[in-house]
Amino acid sequence: MFENLSERLSGVFDRLTKQGALSEEDVKTALREVRVALLEADVSLPVAREFVKAVQERATGQAVTKSVTPGQQVVKIVHDELVHVLTGDDDPGALKIDNAPAPILMVGLQGSGKTTTTAKLAKRLKEKNGKRVLMASLDTNRPAAMEQLAILGAQIGVDTLPIVKGETAVQIAKRAKQQAMLGGYDVYMLDTAGRLHIDDVLMDEVQAVRDVATPRETLLVVDGLTGQDAVNVASEFDGKVGISGVVLTRMDGDGRGGAALSMRAVTGKPIRFVGLGEKMDAIEEFHPERIAGRILGMGDIVSLVEKAQETIEAEQAERMMRRFQKGQFNMNDLKMQLEQMLKMGGMEGVMGMMPGMGKMAKQVQDAGFDDSILKRQIALVQSMTKKERANPALLQASRKKRIAKGAGLEVSELNKLLKMHRQMADMMKKMGKGKGGMLKQAMKG
Ligand code: GDP
Numbered sequence: 001m002f003e004n005l006s007e008r009l010s011g012v013f014d015r016l017t018k019q020g021a022l023s024e025e026d027v028k029t030a031l032r033e034v035r036v037a038l039l040e041a042d043v044s045l046p047v048a049r050e051f052v053k054a055v056q057e058r059a060t061g062q063a064v065t066k067s068v069t070p071g072q073q074v075v076k077i078v079h080d081e082l083v084h085v086l087t088g089d090d091d092p093g094a095l096k097i098d099n100a101p102a103p104i105l106m107v108g109l110q111g112s113g114k115t116t117t118t119a120k121l122a123k124r125l126k127e128k129n130g131k132r133v134l135m136a137s138l139d140t141n142r143p144a145a146m147e148q149l150a151i152l153g154a155q156i157g158v159d160t161l162p163i164v165k166g167e168t169a170v171q172i173a174k175r176a177k178q179q180a181m182l183g184g185y186d187v188y189m190l191d192t193a194g195r196l197h198i199d200d201v202l203m204d205e206v207q208a209v210r211d212v213a214t215p216r217e218t219l220l221v222v223d224g225l226t227g228q229d230a231v232n233v234a235s236e237f238d239g240k241v242g243i244s245g246v247v248l249t250r251m252d253g254d255g256r257g258g259a260a261l262s263m264r265a266v267t268g269k270p271i272r273f274v275g276l277g278e279k280m281d282a283i284e285e286f287h288p289e290r291i292a293g294r295i296l297g298m299g300d301i302v303s304l305v306e307k308a309q310e311t312i313e314a315e316q317a318e319r320m321m322r323r324f325q326k327g328q329f330n331m332n333d334l335k336m337q338l339e340q341m342l343k344m345g346g347m348e349g350v351m352g353m354m355p356g357m358g359k360m361a362k363q364v365q366d367a368g369f370d371d372s373i374l375k376r377q378i379a380l381v382q383s384m385t386k387k388e389r390a391n392p393a394l395l396q397a398s399r400k401k402r403i404a405k406g407a408g409l410e411v412s413e414l415n416k417l418l419k420m421h422r423q424m425a426d427m428m429k430k431m432g433k434g435k436g437g438m439l440k441q442a443m444k445g
Contacts, residue, residue, distance in 0.1 A: 002257040002295045008037035009296060013078075017071035027059055027074060034078065042227030042258030047085065047265045055081050079296050085261055086288035088270035089245070093285035095121075095272075096216040096244075097131065101180035102187050103213040107206050107237055108221035110194030113249035113275055115145060117221045118191040119152035120275070120283040121247075126158055131186040136161035136176035138169040138209060139193040149191055156280050159185075169193060173209045190215070198233065203240045210241055217244045219272065222259070224248040230259035234267045249275030252282065260291065327429040331389035334421050335381040342374050377417050379407040392418055 012033045016026065031052050038048040058077045095104065104121070108114040118135055125131040135153055137160070139145040146163050153160035161176050173190055180188035192209055195202040210218065220243045222230040230248065237243055246263055251274040263271050271286040320333060381389060383406035388394055395403070395418070404411045 005041040005257050013075050044262040047262045082292035083288045092272040097187050100186040103215040104189045105215035105218040106191050112221045112223045114221040117247050122158045123156040123280050133158050134180050134185040134188040137191045138172050170208050173213050198236050206241050221247045224251045224259050227258045231262045231266050245270050245272035247273045252276040324428040329425040329428045331381050338374050338378050383407045
């Protein structure tokens, strides 16, 4: 998948990374080529435009990292931005299937790969999750489609609802639900009828089925080769029936891949799986990191820049430690700490890692502390002036009010933050005292 886009981009970046120093013009030219490559891959215009703009902004504001070339840094930024536009579910493969029997509704146009995908997912649920699955075809117009599902079911060892001639889709859905309950199934999958195009008859039928089945997941299957059309189909289905995710099929082909890049940005719905062939195992969870890696094919450079950035962060942390040792700990330091905490998985995670802070972590947890508080505290510091940050003792009641208001919060919350700062500053002073101070020890270790 993504061969063409991948080739185009690697050409652009090969030229870029060979250069030692980059001018703004070099980056601009490269990004212009990236934009063309995205458009040729059938990424929607607004998404391509937004993409290039985001990369440009981040590339401009980027601190120069020693030990990597600017070109390599740009590759990393493009990579991160790819991950960003591809953003999906944290756990795309985790289908909501508690409360057995859980209904999964499969929707999409005819020929999108809906029946094949239904069977692929049923096989996954059976083998990976150990679930008992029942599949039912609701395609009353096409007896062949019903038989196809039965054949696939037999092939993968998953039961299908017996075919009863003359039933409507809604009647089949009701029978599937009943059968799933009586038969002790964990999941039942409804493979709805497709049409060649979206029309009212199709949507009415899918809506009616949805209303009787109240599915836990409604997965739209779309053909990844159709590029922007796939995205349009997703928008329409989502508007009319509401979908919980998308499965992009035929991603094994040399498609242009644009659908994958535009899907989330345009429809707001995550891609959950990609179909990679006709075989029953040819399905994969959709992981933005992995996909971005495949598109760029520059994993080495990405990890090189990541390492360099880690070094810079370590240097920053060391500088901060030295300040703490001298007993310097102002609101800017506090803000940096708060931001670092957010990045490292929140208060609880960080405190648990710091020596002697385990107990405090427990208190923090008991006090109902969560990451939204971190964000609010950062906002409070941001509303302070430079002088106030350096010396919070300057803050008078009227300023406190203004600052709290600026951050959209109560003064009591600001007071809590100031108290926390004082306590931390005291602790830093104590820890940093003397040659054998705890901080120094910790830094050596
Ligand atoms: P439906 O009409 O939406 O139910 O589509 P089908 O499930 O019958 O699939 C139509 C054709 O596409 C079949 O020949 C499938 O084997 C094929 N197909 C489905 N998914 C994929 C995929 O991910 N990759 C490839 N190469 N073919 C697929």
